Amino acid sequence: MIPYGRQNISQSDIDAVIETLQSDWLTQGPAVTAFENALKSHCTSQYAVAVCNATAALHLAYLSLEIGKGSLVWTSPNTFLSTANAALMCGADIDFVDICPKTYNMSVEALIEKLQKADKEGRLPSLVVPVHFAGQSCDMAEIHKLSIKYGFKIVEDAAHAIGGKYLDKPIGNCKYSDITIFSFHPVKIITTAEGGALLTNNKDLFDKISLLRTHGMTRDPEKMNKPSEGAWYYQMVDLGYNYRITDIQCALGLSQMKRLEEFVNKRHSVRNQYESLFSNIEDVIVPYQSTDSYSSLHLYPVQVGKDKRKEIFDILRASQIGVNVHYFPVHLQPYYRRLGFYEGYCPNAENYYHSAISLPMYPDLTQNQIEYVATKLKEALT
Numbered sequence: 540m541i542p543y544g545r546q547n548i549s550q551s552d553i554d555a556v557i558e559t560l561q562s563d564w565l566t567q568g569p570a571v572t573a574f575e576n577a578l579k580s581h582c583t584s585q586y587a588v589a590v591c592n593a594t595a596a597l598h599l600a601y602l603s604l605e606i607g608k609g610s611l612v613w614t615s616p617n618t619f620l621s622t623a624n625a626a627l628m629c630g631a632d633i634d635f636v637d638i639c640p641k642t643y644n645m646s647v648e649a650l651i652e653k654l655q656k657a658d659k660e661g662r663l664p665s666l667v668v669p670v671h672f673a674g675q676s677c678d679m680a681e682i683h684k685l686s687i688k689y690g691f692k693i694v695e696d697a698a699h700a701i702g703g704k705y706l707d708k709p710i711g712n713c714k715y716s717d718i719t720i721f722s723f724h725p726v727k728i729i730t731t732a733e734g735g736a737l738l739t740n741n742k743d744l745f746d747k748i749s750l751l752r753t754h755g756m757t758r759d760p761e762k763m764n765k766p767s768e769g770a771w772y773y774q775m776v777d778l779g780y781n782y783r784i785t786d787i788q789c790a791l792g793l794s795q796m797k798r799l800e801e802f803v804n805k806r807h808s809v810r811n812q813y814e815s816l817f818s819n820i821e822d823v824i825v826p827y828q829s830t831d832s833y834s835s836l837h838l839y840p841v842q843v844g845k846d847k848r849k850e851i852f853d854i855l856r857a858s859q860i861g862v863n864v865h866y867f868p869v870h871l872q873p874y875y876r877r878l879g880f881y882e883g884y885c886p887n888a889e890n891y892y893h894s895a896i897s898l899p900m901y902p903d904l905t906q907n908q909i910e911y912v913a914t915k916l917k918e919a920l921t
């Protein structure tokens with residue numbers, strides 16, 4: 540089976556992990572800091588915090604921005620569950636902004652319309668979470684302008700997008716947001732097995748996130764309400780979690796960061812091959828690449844039409860091609876329907892979902908495999 544995505548682990552990745560296993564630290568040692576330094580240096584952000592997964596990263600991002608009961612969070616329905624779930628984990632309310640039918644990202648027009656309406660009704664969001672779907676950046680400059688006008692915070696869900704760029708600058712620089720989060724799940728661009736990170740340029744947010752990552756505990760005398768009782772002493776000053784990542788994982792992450800550019804370049808080479816193979820096939824809509832953005836190409840979703848999607852999907856699976864669908868619109872999950880969302884709430888995301896198939900996309904795909912996928916897809920269309 541050719542999967543839709545998979546990790547690439549080199550001998551140097553393996554050596555880095557073994558070295559850490561033989562060192563003094565398995566968790567919270569030098570590799571965590573080294574990985575965080577590599578992330579912020581790549582992204583040109585001031586702070587980075589590595590955590591156990593991107594769902595935890597989203598949860599800490601929202602908490603650090605004081606999202607809680609009574610807050611309203613808006614995101615895209617074309618995302619993985621966590622983006623919305625993390626808002627509910629904070630006790631906040633969630634709402635969805637429909638996508639642009641061309642980029643499959645949150646539509647700026649739909650956002651403007653929804654903000655105008657919410658403004659009249661006195662129920663503006665506290666936080667908007669654009670998702671850089673498939674690795675292509677949302678229109679962050681526009682969303683940032685709106686955040687100033689309407690007074691909301693921004694977290695970029697860049698789980699798909701490390702190694703991508705927006706207006707020639709690395710995604711994760713947080714120029715247009717308060718916090719950016721990444722995922723390092725094996726199907727994503729680089730991996731630490733499970734893992735995630737938060738990037739920010741705001742020292743207060745960094746301190747809050749660091750505190751909440753480890754139980755809300757501090758050993759910093761300045762943060763205590765009375766003098767320390769000795770070297771053993773710590774205080775719990777907030778309700779936090781154990782969202783730490785291990786040194787073993789960060790050793791892998793650090794080694795993978797050295798290969799990030801190579802990974803993204805290889806993904807672009809796969810995209811170029813698909814594009815030339817589908818160039819004269821009208822029934823296959825390939826992912827649009829915005830000129831503002833250099834995508835990390837986490838996914839390669841093509842649209843084949845509502846009527847034929849299931850049949851084509853089944854033929855490809857039967858041909859040992861592990862195609863997938865990203866995403867079933869979050870607002871139509873049974874849990875979210877119980878909150879009042881319904882079919883037709885985000886028609887663009889729903890239409891896109893019914894017609895989409897994610898073709899295999901990862902650095903190690905060979906030319907033969909790419910041609911095989913394209914041939915089987917063309918056969919299935921006829």
Ligand SMILES: *Cc1c(COP(=O)(O)O)cnc(C)c1O
Pocket residue numbers: 592593594595618619621622670696698699722723724733734735
């Ligand atoms: C994968 C993913 C997440 C969650 O990542 P985990 O590291 O698995 O928790 C969040 N948002 C998006 C858009 C994702 O694709």
